[in-house]
Amino acid sequence: MIKIALDRISKQYDRKTVLSRISLTVEAGELLSLLGPSGTGKTTLLKILAGLEDADAGDILFDGQSVRRLPPEKRKAVLVFQDYLLFPHLTVGENVGFGLKMAKQSASAVRTRVSEMLQLVQLSGSENKYPRELSGGQKQRVALARALAIEPRVLLLDEPFSNLDVLLRHSMQELVFAIQRKLKITTILVTHDWAEALMFSDRMAVLDNGVVQQVDIPERVYRNPASLKVAQLFGTSVNYIDGAVRNQTFLSWMGEYRAGDRADGPYQAVVRPEQVELRADAAGEWRVQKKIFAGQTTYYHIGKEERQLWAASPPNTRHELADQVSITVNLRPELLFPKATAGEDQ
Amino acid sequence: MKFWSKAFLVLALALLALPFAGLLLWSLAGEWPWPQLVPATVSFRGWTAFAAMAEKFLEAIVTSGLLSSAVTLLCLLVSLPAARALAYYQFAGKRLIEIFFISPLLAPVMSIAMGVHMQFIRLGLADTLPGVMLIHLFSCLPYGILILRDALLAVGSQWEDQAKVLGASRWQAARYIVLPLLAPGLVAASVMVFIVSFSEYILTFIIGGGKIVTFSLLIFPYLQGGDRNISSVLSIIFLLVILLWILVLELLARRYTGQGRFFHL
Amino acid sequence: MRKSITICLLLLPATLIQLWIMFTGIFSSIEQSLGYIPTAGLTEISRDYYRELLADPTFWRSLLFSLYTALFSSGLSVGLGLGLAGLMAANFPARFSAQQWFKLPIIVPHLVAVFLIMVTLGNAGLVDRLLHFAWGPGVRLPNLTMDPWGLGIILTYIWKSAPYAAFILYTFLRNTDPRLIATARNLGASPWRAFWHVLVPLLKPALGGCFILIFAYNFTAFEVPFLIGPTYPKALPVLAYTYFLNPDSEARAYAMAINSLLLLFSLFPIWFFQRCWQNESKEGS
Structure with a gap:
């Protein structure tokens, strides 16, 4: 040793x-x-x-x-x-x-x-x-x-x-x-x-x-x-959301989220598909556009007007194509990255 | 289509083989008047003529065999490091060096030998065995380097690395891993170099000045002269010596590596 | 740094031997061709030997003869070799056991190859007799040994090199991905078009390399034209050799002038080979 x-x-x-x-x-x-x-x-x-x-x-x-x-x-x-x-x-x-x-x-x-x-x-x-x-x-x-x-x-x-x-x-x-x-x-x-x-x-x-x-x-x-x-590095079907932090809040088209102690400035949020929760909702604004069955998980590509997101659900939830859904995004402050570096990387 | 292409292949093989049939027939022909298809009588005239001069021929065969074996050994010793540099290292000017090593195959070696002859006279190398060996080595080097380079590339350098991390020293890695894996390439190179050296006529004649009598030198006038019986016998013996060399090399390599058959030419 | 030293040491022995012989050979050829042969009492530098050589129609006939036999023999060898290789690859895609037989002419030295052609295609040779047997009297082969058209030379070289080219090209074909042809067929190409448009372009560097190696050898080799070629015109190397053997010391200068021109001419095959090779490594990467 x-x-x-x-x-x-x-x-x-x-x-x-x-x-x-x-x-x-x-x-x-x-x-x-x-x-x-x-x-x-x-x-x-x-x-x-x-x-x-x-x-x-x-x-x-x-x-x-x-x-x-x-x-x-x-x-x-x-x-x-x-x-x-x-x-x-x-x-x-x-x-x-x-x-x-x-x-x-x-x-x-x-x-x-x-x-x-x-x-x-x-x-x-x-x-x-x-x-x-x-x-x-x-x-x-x-x-x-x-x-x-x-x-x-x-x-x-x-x-x-x-x-x-x-x-x-x-x-x-x-x-x-x-x-x-x-x-x-x-x-x-x-x-x-x-x-x-x-x-x-x-x-x-x-x-x-x-x-x-x-x-x-x-x-x-x-x-x-x-x-x-x-x-x-981890996984596929990851969502990248552009936004900005003002007063410890991340602002983007998804709404406002707590940004921990991040300084102000442009940011990109990494949202893994399992952080997007789907609920069947006849009045939901999102629609299922694509469904990929992968055994242990099912991936859904959902859209609202020009917005697109990937979500992953456990196998017991079942949505079908064209179903209307509403979503909850569990955005985590640890997955916010300053936009400058993101721009450099891409 | 299928039939015709196969027929063409068979014809090509027949044309390839026909001369050998002629060689055998003439080596055993007695009376063979035009236009008969096969000899009228069988005769060992060519063989008895060879036997009568056997001493002279055997001496030349031994000279040639030793000369070409020595050239082969030297050639491998010199080629292997160069081939290794070309196969496993990247360096500036590599292209140039490669073209340089290949150039004797593209340039008139005979003209170079005639030019070198004068210098060899000054150095006392003309008309001597070392002189002849040197010029043979020169004409054989490209074959040795190219064949061994390709063989090393095919084997790859990773085996040596693997042996080393398992605790083998450089010599152990060479002896137990690299050489056995390289054996087919070494056999191929030795066979080719030996053939080139053993068949060489004009370089031997220019530098050896007729003093170094190799088998090629000895049979040249017979092949020119036209007695088909004797020429056939001599040609057959020439080919047999080369085949024997291939066989010996294969057996050696097989004993060393303990497996496989290569039949590499 | 240590790596560069290793590389130098590895290359050193081969480079030294080759450089020394090439350099002295070339230098001495040029020196002697300019009339500087002290051992023969010639010390005056002059261009006369070149001038006279270039004014001599024998030299030009020899040059043309050598070029013609070398071009025809290497071109036909590569063409035939490509045909054979293509047929073999088409009919025996997995492995053609007879490919080993194509190696056979490699072990036959040129000296013996000449004799083999003589007994097969020469006067009262096997083919001559076979023709007579098949079509009766009156059908005879044209004379192929010592003939002024150098047919004997060309045929000997073809017998030696065509199988070799076939072997090399067949190995190449077998190493190319068979799915390339399958893809071309799948996209609607006939077997012939797939071969011509997919494989032949891939083979180009190999074809060029094969051709130039055979050409360079056939252009500068001595044995075959000496044994089976005509007495006039002589192939260029044979002419050089005849001058070289001539005890007259000025003849030696002519020999060396021919050698120097042959050496100069060899820049062409070297350039050509280098070009083929460049293409190959470009496509390889």
Whole structure:
């Protein structure tokens, strides 16, 4: 169990800044997920941590010790790549035992450790298979076993589940994160899947434009996003309402809402579809224009004259096309963002 | 349509194969008067003629074999680093370097050899084995670099990274991961380079000055001369040597990687 | 910084060897072509060798002959290769086991290829006999060895390069997404039009590259025209070689003048190849 500290890590490619003075700590045994749009240097950061790329500036500390000058093979920071990279010419057993063999452990010690690891990932007895004989989920588990076999100080997962279909993804997530909790390995998970990050990580870090936008526990990142960018990460069918704050009140076409302690000025409110409540109301001014049934939730696109909104309702509420409805918007002051930054971002 | 296109393919393959049939027939023909389709009598005249001069030919085959093997080895050693730079690194002037490495395939190598000959005389390389090896190496380098570059690109650099983060040193990663994965490419490059070097006539003649007698040099007058029996036998032996080399390389690679068949030419 | 050093070190051995040989080869060719051959007692720089060479009709006949055989053989090879590759891809989209056979001419050296063409298409060769067998006496192949039209040269080169081009282009075709053709068919193109309008444009860089590599080789190679070509006109490399072997030291200067012109001419294939390649990487990205 070690604690990782990144100290002002910067990296450029072809004069394009990918990472700009990134400082971040990962507590011992913690699972931190790195979230952000593609091309924001998440994978680069993992490679820098693993020692496969060198940062242009800054330092990496494992338990207070700089590892920046340590070559990848001495760091014990194992990166599990997105496409698993099981060595195709080696058997499952040889793959899992690879790191131990490189460390010149005895054949019998390697054999014991390999079977232990395969048992951990529920693949006992497949030592002699070749990677091409495995399914996607099995490959994933072998890759994990291979990484864990060398008792890494840090586990780095690069979008580990993105190649799996939805059903398999859920069971693999359960398995992998249960193992991570059990072994208490300090882990960084890069992912595109915000739901995965919310459900499984101890803390999340949101990266954008080479800068850390926010680091916090998942619930707070979801509820109190630090910027519009962060708010935009979660979910689809989000409504953006332009307005202005005067005297701690947000004014827009929707009406007046409490704006907490926000300073005066133009603002944009992020209204997630679940914040728009619908009620069947024959005298309602809103009309259902589109209905998208998505199983656990149903999305409604509603309109009033030129105004449009997305709403999400639990499955027990039922509105049909052209139904008249009235709405309640639960606007939250935490989701108000100054318009200047919003304009910059768009 | 389907029928005709298949018929065309079969015809093409037949035209490809027909010369080999001719080669076999002539190597065993005795009396074969015009215009008979097959020889009237079978004779081993070509083969006995070869056997009578076997010592001379075998010596040339051994010289050629050793020369071309050495050239192949050298070529791979020099090509591999260059191919690696081209495959895995981005740098300014990469295009220029690539065109430069390919240029011997587009320029008259024979003219360069004639020019170089004078310098080789001054350096004492003319008429010597090292001199011939050097000029062969020059004409083989583009094949080695291009084939290995493509092979490295196909393999990708991520395997090496994966091996390293699992604790493999640079040499361990090369030995246990990169070389086995690269084996098909190495075989392909070795086969091609060997063929180019083994078949080389004019460069060997210009730089070797007739002192270095390779198999190509020795059979050249026979192919020119016109005794079809002997020429056929010599051609068959030439092809057999090359096939043998391919076979040996494949077996070596298969033993090393412990799997697969490549049949790479 | 460390990265640049690594790159330099990796490139160094190959670059040094190639640069040294190319530079001395080119420099020495030019030097000798200008009449500076001290070992032969020639030390006076002059342009006379070029002047006389360019005034000599033999040189021009040789140049034209080389250009003509190289253009025809490489053009026909690529054309045939494209046809074969297209037919193979159409008939055997998954995998054509016979494609391996198309590699066969690669392992056959030019020396042997010449002999193979002689026994097949030469006087009293296999095809000659087959024609006689099929259509009776009186039907004979025209003479293809040492013929003034260089047909033997062209046929040898085609036998060597067409299967090679077919193999390369077929590999290319198989690596292009088969759904492209499916999409074109789906949008109403006939198989032929789909091939011509979708695949051939994609293949253009490969076609150009293939053509220029074969052309450059056939234009400057010695063995084939020497063995199966006519005594007049000689192909340019054969002419250079004849001068080179001539014990007269001035002949050597002529040889080097031809070499220098051949080297100068090779800028064209290099430029052409570079252009094809640029297009390829543009479309690739």
